[in-house]
Amino acid sequence: MMAFISIMRSHISISLTYKMNILFGYISDILYVVLKCYLWLAIANSNPSFAGETNYIITYFIFVSIIMQLTGNRLTIASNILDGSLSNWLLKPFSIFKYELAQQLGRAVMTASRLWIIILAIVAFMSSYIVIWDYNYLVGILFLVLGFFVSFYIALVIQLFAFWLMRVEALQFIYTMFVDILSGGMIPYKYMPAAIKNIAELLPFKFIIQMPIAGFTNTLSSGEILNNVIMAVAYIVALHFIAAFIFKKGLKKYTAMGG
Amino acid sequence: MIRIEKLNYNYTVYKHKEGKKRLLMNSLKRDRVIIPALKNINLEINEGEIVGLIGLNGAGKTTLLKCISGLLQPKEGSIHVGEYIPSERQKEYLMKLSFFMGQKNQLIWDLPPMETFNIHKAIYKINDNDFKRIIDETSQLLHVEHLLRTPSRQLSLGERVKMEFILSVLHSPKFVLLDEPTIGMDIQSQYSIRSFLKQYLKANNITCIITSHNMEDIVKVAERAVLINKGEIVYDSSISKLIYEADCSEFMYISIKAKEGFVLPEYLQHLTVASKEDNRYMMKVDKSEGQAVIGNIINDPDIRNNFFIEPEPLEEIIIKLLENKK
Incomplete structure (x- = not known):
């Protein structure tokens, strides 16, 4: 556990090393949320079918912007396989999965610590559009944590294909497209065509955005919460075993390039 | 003890063809070439023995070390290091192993070496006293005690290699694989590293394989020389006999x-x-x-x-x- 915390702490230290980068990080956070909301505001105002829904859409995309940053990840295992630096971790008595997880948790902690500035920006620019729901923070955070792990393991499985493909950027791009469309990040589930929505409900991508939002906005019944928690845990366990299987097979292909 | 029997290892290399017309064809169809990197290697190294592995570029030295460390999983032959089979990557084995790769960077680029050492300490569960003692000893020996808190990216190549070296002995390993341990170092540091290694490896009864293109590293540290050429062991004898061959x-x-x-x-x-x-x-x-x-x-x-x-x-x-x- 100490090793896990040390890795997490070092990742946080790296994030805090460059002052100007921190400043631009804050600016990009604010711009991302505010610009996305104004874009949707323009779309909602110019489209009669969204009449009366403007505030819902704006509030939804504020959530999307925040949750995406918390459940997203930037894994490095594929590049480590490509340049051979994976060897450094394979030689240590510490799981490479745990190492990646510690780094991503460090990143999520840093993102969470910057949330106050996003919230301030929202209050400053968008407060008149925010719908006040009967928020359920407990369920929201529960699905946020589950979403983080689902997103982590899907990304991990994709990155592990680098053992065979060497470069996985194209695969990563396809994954990002699926996440954008099927997680509710691009279109709220309530506006999705029924056929796509039915498929999306069965896939793990909904845990990355849709379910945390549904949890926070208290739109789930107790039965739905239970079913979805079981489904998310089942996906996480399955993805963990798939990743472990691919990793074991991949190690046989690994040639530890680069000297 | 390290025991290697009938070890073979092949690399697959995809060759690109030359010519403008081949630009597209290279991405569709490339020639697959199997390169035998290790051929029927048989080698026994006793506990506490220090072996110098010598060979030209591409001879198979690093490949052999990678097989012994478990990084590569050969399909033919067997490797036993003590009671362990490296390819199984048992935690107990990894706790006792150190593989110093002079050309690989383990230090966290944006942070001082001490941060990497602290992660290492937590992973290998090194107690506070040993951690402090080893860092004090090795950093003084290598004259880098004043650089422990300087970001790694601001260190010179030689200084970084010295820090990597400290990292590789921090957990008091029993099996040490050294690939180009003095690369990029000035002559004073090369001398210090050799003196340190000779004393440290013997005092702790560490089994070690060292490869280097700098013959001084081999002659001063190792007690046995193994020559490897095109994946085959072509000479295996004591260092003193090798020196005698030079004298004679x-x-x-x-x-x-x-x-x-x-x-x-x-x-x-x-x-x-x-x-x-x-x-x-x-x-x-x-x-x-x-x-x-x-x-x-x-x-x-x-x-x-x-x-x-x-x-x-x-x-x-x-x-x-x-x-x-x-």
Whole structure:
């Protein structure tokens, strides 16, 4: 556990090393949320079918912007396989999965610590559009944590294909497209065509955005919460075993390039 | 003890064809070439023994170390390191193993080396006293104690290699694999590393394999030399025997420190000048005429106080050994 915390702490230290980068990080956070909301505001105002829904859409995309940053990840295992630096971790008595997880948790902690500035920006620019729901923070955070792990393991499985493909950027791009469309990040589930929505409900991508939002906005019944928690845990366990299987097979292909 | 039996390892390489027309074809179809990197390797290394692995570029030295460390999983042959099979990557084995790769960077680029050391401490569960003692000892020895809290990206190559070296001994390993341990280091640090290794490895009964293109590393640290050429072991003997082969070679070298305006005397002109740097001549002499040449030098007042005799350099002996086995 100490090793896990040390890795997490070092990742946080790296994030805090460059002052100007921190400043631009804050600016990009604010711009991302505010610009996305104004874009949707323009779309909602110019489209009669969204009449009366403007505030819902704006509030939804504020959530999307925040949750995406918390459940997203930037894994490095594929590049480590490509340049051979994976060897450094394979030689240590510490799981490479745990190492990646510690780094991503460090990143999520840093993102969470910057949330106050996003919230301030929202209050400053968008407060008149925010719908006040009967928020359920407990369920929201529960699905946020589950979403983080689902997103982590899907990304991990994709990155592990680098053992065979060497470069996985194209695969990563396809994954990002699926996440954008099927997680509710691009279109709220309530506006999705029924056929796509039915498929999306069965896939793990909904845990990355849709379910945390549904949890926070208290739109789930107790039965739905239970079913979805079981489904998310089942996906996480399955993805963990798939990743472990691919990793074991991949190690046989690994040639530890680069000297 | 390390025991390797009938080990074979092949690399698959995809060759690109040349020519403008091949630009597209290279991405569709490439020639697949199987390169045998290790061929029927049999090797036994006793507990506490220090072996120098010598060979030219691409001979298979690093591949062999990668197999022993478990990074590569060979399909043919077997490797046992103590009670462990490296490819199984047992935690107990990894706790006792250290693989120093002079060309690989383990330090966290944006943070001082001490941060990487602290992660290492947590992973290997090193107690506070040992951690402090090893860092103090090694950093003083390598003259980097003042750099422990400088970001790694601001260190020179040699300074980074020294920090990597500290990292590799921090967890008191029992099996140490050293691949180019003095790469990028100044001569003082090379000397310090060799002195440290010789004392440290013996005092702790560590089994070690060291590879280096710097023969001093091998001669000063190892007690046994294994020559590897094109994936095959071609020579396996003690370092003292290897040095003896150099001493007993058919050639010797006479080094002359020349004065200003020096002209090579007639009795030396038929000899091969192996090297000439500033005012220093290195003459290659067949031992059969050594007595005559030395006799002439002793009678020559211009030279007799400015010469010395050296055995054939170890590098040349090794190249000869490799060529003889081709």
